[in-house]
Amino acid sequence: MEEKKYLTVTALTKYLKHVLESDPHLSKIYLRGEVSNLTKHSRGHYYFSLKDENAQIRAVMFASQTRKLNFSLKEGDKVLVFGSINVYEPSGSYSLLVYEMEPDGIGALYLAYEKLKKELAEKGYFKAEHKKAIPKYPNTIGVITSPTGAAIRDIINTIKRRYPLTKVILYPTLVQGEGAKKSISDNIIKANSQGLVDVLIVGRGGGSIEDLWAFNEIEVVEAIFNSNIPIISAIGHETDFTLSDFVxxxxxxxxxxxxxxxTPDINILKREIKQTAETIKSWFSQEIRQREVLLVHLEERLSLLHPLKKIAEIKRHYEKLKADLKRNYQWQLLTKKQSYQLLNNAYQKFDLKTIVNLKKEVLITKEEQLKVNLNRLLTTKQQTLALKLNSLEYLNPLKLLKGGYSITIHNDKRITSIDEVELNEEITTYFKDGKLTTKVKKKERL
Structure with missing residues (x-):
């Protein structure tokens, strides 16, 4: 009987680990699934399950890989992953070791959209300072859209209803699928080069994000940004924005x-024109009334300025001036006559000898007063001089010599300290009755 060989759990697990991890089909696995049971570790690792409608597998993505993700993973995300099978021996379980991950389907487009949107925003494509004003009354409107879709019919019908005075030029354009981005951008450039329209409407009648994707392409965005013609984006989606909408x-x-x-609404324009006409009519009526009043005033002024009335007024003014001149002449004559009489009376009473005697007496009085003032001033000055002489005598150094003191001079300067003279230098000492010239032999400090 053949002897049975029993394996240890460890040996079996190691064997399975070797088989699974060395299988080339399991070392490079591309897998699609939905994320569930997501746990984000504090160190940056992600632990989750990847499932579909029939099965699931445990997965792990370490921090070195999660840091490379350009989106935030969350529960329920549908993703595409690349990884390999890994066996964890202590628990005997296997899991998917994930190296790369990206959103499945729409998610990838959304990431591309957000990335390009951020780049364009940083370049200033969406700034208000680049926005051009839409003309209020366009003569010609260019439409860049499909010639067969509902969008062009809606646009033409709306323009005819609102503002039939304008002309519409259609630039037939592919608005989805292969070649759409080139068709849209080329027609924008064409419209600018022709210069036939005042404003451009670029759009289509809505659709999925894949259908609208041409309006997120950089070629279309740059064509809109560089357009000299104002552009209105009308892509037919109420909630979502394309990059063309932003630029x-x-x-x-x-x-x-x-x-x-x-376009302006022609009905509103008619009402505005009617209101403007009524306003102008009212203004003209008021202006006519004001002009009529002004005309009456001017007629009154003209009648006052009639030549005969002007001559009569000048004549009255002349007669008044003539009467005033005569009256003033008579008054001046009377005044001068009275002044003459007063002067004549004063001259008759004039006594020259008496006036001379009075002037002599005044002169004598002035002379005596001058002598008194002069003597007083002389006395004051003499007293001041005596005081100053006394002060000068008190300050005279010769007075000190008379008291037994002496003054020593060196180089025409009075010596007050032994530091001011050196040995063997000659000094001169003044006394009250003469001077001595000596040579310094010794210096001693007290």
Whole structure:
């Protein structure tokens, strides 16, 4: 009987680990699934399950890989992953070791959209300072859209209803699928080079994000940004925005709304014209009334300025001046006559000898007063001089010599300290009755 060989659990687990991890089909696995049971470790590792409608597998993505993700993973995300099978011996379980991950389907487009949006925003493509004003009364409107879709019919019908005075030029354009981005951008450039339109409506009648993707392409965005013609984006989606919406000069949620934003309402214009006409009529009526009143005033002024009335007024003024001159002449004559009489009376009473005697007496009085003042001033000055002489005598150094003191001079300067003279130098000492010239032999400090 053949002897049975029993394996240890460890040996079996190691064998399975070797088989699974060395299988080339399991070392490079591309897998699609939905994320569940997601746990984000504090160190940056992600632990989760990847499942579909029939099965699930445990998965782990370490921090070195999670840091490379350009989106935030969350529960329920559908993802595409690349990894390999890993066996964890202590628990005997296997899991998927994930190296790369990206959102499945729409998620990838959304990431591309967000990335390009951020780049364009940093370059200033969406700034208000680049937005051009939409003309209020366009003569010609260019439409860049499909010639067969509902969008062009909605736009044309709206323009005809609101503002039939304008002309519409259609630039037939592919708005989805292969070649759409080139068709859109080329027609924007064409419209600018022709210069036939005042404003452009660029759009289509809505659709999925894949259908609208051409309006997120960089070629279309740059064509809109570089356009000299104002552009209204009308891509037919109420909630979502394409990059063309952000860069265009004005965004409309639908093609119909785009046509409304591009044109004034003729009914409103008619009401405005009617109101303006009534305002002008009222203004003219008021102006005519004011002119009539002004005319009456001017007629009154003209009648006052009639030549005969002007001559009569000048004559009255002349007669008044003549009477005033005569009256003034008579008054001046009377005044001068009275002044003459007063002077004549004063001259008759004039006594020259008496006046001379009075003047002599005044002169004598002035002379005596001058002598008194002069003597007083002389006395004051003499007293001041005596005081100053006494002060000068008190300060005279010769007075000190008379008291037994002496003064020593060196180089024409009085010596007050032994530091001011050196040995063997000659000094001169003044006394009250003469001077001595000596040579310094010794210096001693007290």
């Amino acid at each position: 265009s000069d004005l965004r409309a949620p639908t093609p119909t709304a785009g046509a409304e934003l591009a």
